[in-house]
Amino acid sequence: MNAPNTRPSEPVSTVVRDPDSVDAAIESRFSARAFLQRAVPRETIEHLLRVASRAPSGTNTQPWKVYVLQGAARDSLVQKVCAAHDALAADPALAAEYREEYDYYPEKWVSPYIDRRRACGWGLYGALGIGKTDKARMHAQHQRNFRFFDAPVGLMFTIDRILGRGSLLDYGMFLQNIMVAARARGLHTCPQAAWNGFAKIVLPHIGAGPDEMLVCGMALGYADESAPENHFRTEREPVDAFTHWLA
Numbered sequence: 001m002n003a004p005n006t007r008p009s010e011p012v013s014t015v016v017r018d019p020d021s022v023d024a025a026i027e028s029r030f031s032a033r034a035f036l037q038r039a040v041p042r043e044t045i046e047h048l049l050r051v052a053s054r055a056p057s058g059t060n061t062q063p064w065k066v067y068v069l070q071g072a073a074r075d076s077l078v079q080k081v082c083a084a085h086d087a088l089a090a091d092p093a094l095a096a097e098y099r100e101e102y103d104y105y106p107e108k109w110v111s112p113y114i115d116r117r118r119a120c121g122w123g124l125y126g127a128l129g130i131g132k133t134d135k136a137r138m139h140a141q142h143q144r145n146f147r148f149f150d151a152p153v154g155l156m157f158t159i160d161r162i163l164g165r166g167s168l169l170d171y172g173m174f175l176q177n178i179m180v181a182a183r184a185r186g187l188h189t190c191p192q193a194a195w196n197g198f199a200k201i202v203l204p205h206i207g208a209g210p211d212e213m214l215v216c217g218m219a220l221g222y223a224d225e226s227a228p229e230n231h232f233r234t235e236r237e238p239v240d241a242f243t244h245w246l247a
Contacts, residue, residue: 025183030234032188032219033124033144034227035151040220044185045153048220052177057170063163064174067206069154077154077205081146081198089139100196101213102168120234127232145194151221156195156202158212171215178218188223191216 016022045068057063069077088094109117122132130137148154157175159167179189195202195217202214223230 021184022180025180029179029183030188030230031190032151032221032223033149033190033229034224035149035188035219035221036224037150037152038222040153040187040222044187045220048178048181048185048187051181052174055170055174055177057174058166061163061167061170063159063167063170065158065160065208065212067156067158067208069156069206070152073205074148074152074154077202078147080201080205081195082143084198084201085139085143085146098197098200100193101199102196104193104196104216116234123234124229124232127228142194145192146198148192148217148219149190150224151190151219153220155218155220156206156208157215157218158203158206158208159215160211161213162211168215175216175218178220182220186222187220190219192218 049066053062053064084098088098106113125131125138125141128137128141130141144150155178157171159171175191179191182189193216196214199214202208202217203212208214
């Protein structure tokens with residue numbers, strides 16, 4: 001009988017040498033919405049993805065597939081989706097052509113979630129001086145999503161449709177790992193579900209297979225610290241508000 005395909009076990013470390021730096025990477029993360037035109041080396045991106053791939057997944061399925069867009073590939077996708085976004089604004093009937101494949105948000109909003117959503121949206125617009133009736137500037141700001149907020153690197157994430165909803169939970173941990181590892185190297189990110197409605201444009205552009213579903217996009221780069229939108233922070237509920245202690 002052949003021996004099972006195994007590899008030597010790695011030493012187990014039970015202590016993080018600098019836990020404060022881990023906390024700092026997590027707590028300094030925010031969704032950056034303005035980036036500098038400063039290139040991110042390929043080896044840095046590869047390192048982030050390698051570290052992130054240590055995310056847990058049910059029975060080690062590792063459901064993530066990543067497409068990295070830079071240069072002309074990034075710019076041409078931006079052009080295509082911005083054109084579709086403008087066309088949709090001019091003719092809302094086109095919405096039937098641009099539907100998300102899975103429900104990221106609920107069909108019906110209730111408190112406290114709708115309250116947090118509104119606070120987030122109006123807080124961002126307030127930081128940018130965009131009024132509630134300024135539809136043109138709202139449209140332009142929303143379209144910043146489809147420009148990756150000027151980040152030089154755009155990431156697209158897909159998953160095989162055959163996988164279950166639990167794999168989306170696994171995927172979230174992978175995405176968080178990317179964002180935290182990016183912060184450890186002075187980079188910022190913005191995870192973007194906004195791309196999902198334009199999956200019919202995104203998927204063929206990146207060369208995804210017919211069995212792949214778009215999970216989300218992400219902007220990656222160096223944040224423009226002078227941009228007012230990057231000074232906006234969303235609030236978090238205190239621990240006692242969402243925790244039940246049982247003994």
